[in-house]
Amino acid sequence: MGFYISYQQIISREIFLCYNTHEKGSANMNDNDTIVAISSAMGKGAISIIRLSGENSISIVNKIFKGKDLSKVQSHTIHYGFIVDEEKEIDEVLVSVMLAPKTYTTEDIVEINCHGGISTTNKVLELVIKNGARLAEPGEFTKRAFLNGRINLVEAEAVGDLIAAKSEKQRAVAINGVNGRLTKLISKQRTILLDLLANIAVNIDYPEYDDALVVTEEYLKEKLTNIKLDLEILLENAKIGKIIKSGIDIAIVGRPNVGKSSLLNAFLNEDKAIVTDISGTTRDIIEATTNLNGIEINLIDTAGIRKTDDLVEKIGVDKSKKIIDTADLIILVLNNNELLTKEDEELLQKVSKKPHIIFVNKNDLAKKLELPKNIKSIMGNTQELNGLEALKKEIITMYNLDKIDEKDSTYLSNIRQINLVKEALEEINIALTDLSNHIPIDMLEIHIRSSWEKLGILIGENYEDELIDKLFKNFCLGK
DSSP states (O other): OHHHHHHHHHHHHHHHHHHOSOOTTOSSOOTTOOEEEEOSOSSSOSEEEEEEESTTHHHHHHTTEESSOGGGSOSSEEEEEEEEETTEEEEEEEEEEEOTTSSSSSSOEEEEEEEOSHHHHHHHHHHHHHTTOEEOOTTHHHHHHHHTTSSOHHHHHHHHHHHHOOSHHHHHHHHHHHTTHHHHHHHHHHHHHHHHHHHHHHHHHOTTOTTSOOOOHHHHHHHHHHHHHHHHHHHHHHHHHHHHHHOEEEEEEOSTTSSHHHHHHHHHTSOOSOOOSSTTOOOSOEEEEEEETTEEEEEEEOOOOOOOOOHHHHHHHHHHHHHHHHOSEEEEEEETTSOOOHHHHHHHHHHTTSOEEEEEEOTTSOOOOOOOTTOOOEEOBTTTTBTHHHHHHHHHHHTTTTSOOTTTOOOOOSHHHHHHHHHHHHHHHHHHHHHHTTOOHHHHHHHHHHHHHHHHHHHTSSOOHHHHHHHHHTSOTTO
């Protein structure tokens, strides 16, 4: 058994090195480069934070700090003093010193806590750069944390999500990513796949060793099926993750003057859109955001859809038709006080292919509208807000918003992650199909390895420099 374990370790390492584009820490990065950025929001405030990272962080700040010699202080301590330009005092500050490797980037980090305000903050930043630091690129601190092996790619993306979080649910999901819950799940699948690769290799190259695990079709089928189910659950949960992170894009469509803008205003409880009795008042897209059960609802009020010779209105109508194709949910508004028109019928046909809700407005007026019996609708009127709660309840039911558990679930947070899991799952499915056709086990190894690689790209165990640069450019400065 001792031989088997050591061989497995060797082949695991060989597979890892052979198929990695890069290992962490191998990307081009000048280790002597000390970066700096303002890590707090710019503008008037009590405190601003200027953060440095790199081996010269302490020596650079020492040049402009009148107080203790920062090169002699203990790690993770705060020191009172003044930032000076030669002998001129610029600001009264607190300086935090954190020594490598127990820092966010694993490098020496110094944070200058100065008084808030654009002038003071920029002056301190200017002095730091003047004395040898380089202005950091967006996300460069987190990029260094990734490249230096402190966090993986999933955790780095979760940091960005945490910064961008606008709701409690978004924050809770992001912190699960930062804490490594998704990483653990993906790493578990990769470990199983790597064990399979190692065992298959041992069976092929050293069949004479009786203590090696024999990989049978039944054993392989069981392991791959379990991985398949776990990845499928992850993809199914990704739909919920997308809703939490990005919200639901809801387009309000219908003919002119049926009450679309009034419905938008009712959702928001404010007069966001202009409402008149004149048909065609809304000629362009009006967007607004509200919250429903802790989920962002992105409402899109569209121009009334009808045939028109007015060039400006026609552009608005064309935009409305395109939004029907791209929105997550369509609310088609009809007028209870009018007969069903040909344009209404065309819209009913068009939205039938998408998730939709029919809202029959103006039920306070005489009923003239007759809908086919198979079409479900919600009756109401935007003047008295009748039907608004029923409409919200229908949205909650359609997307299970009352059952979303953001605290204990693990969600993929972006298209990159979702696509990689899909690709990994596809390789597993191919391997299972080949297995059912009794293809020799050693020929399945290519698909098992490919799935292992895809999941490795997901968490950043292997990556391309271009991808990393693009990802971290979406971060804010100072993070």
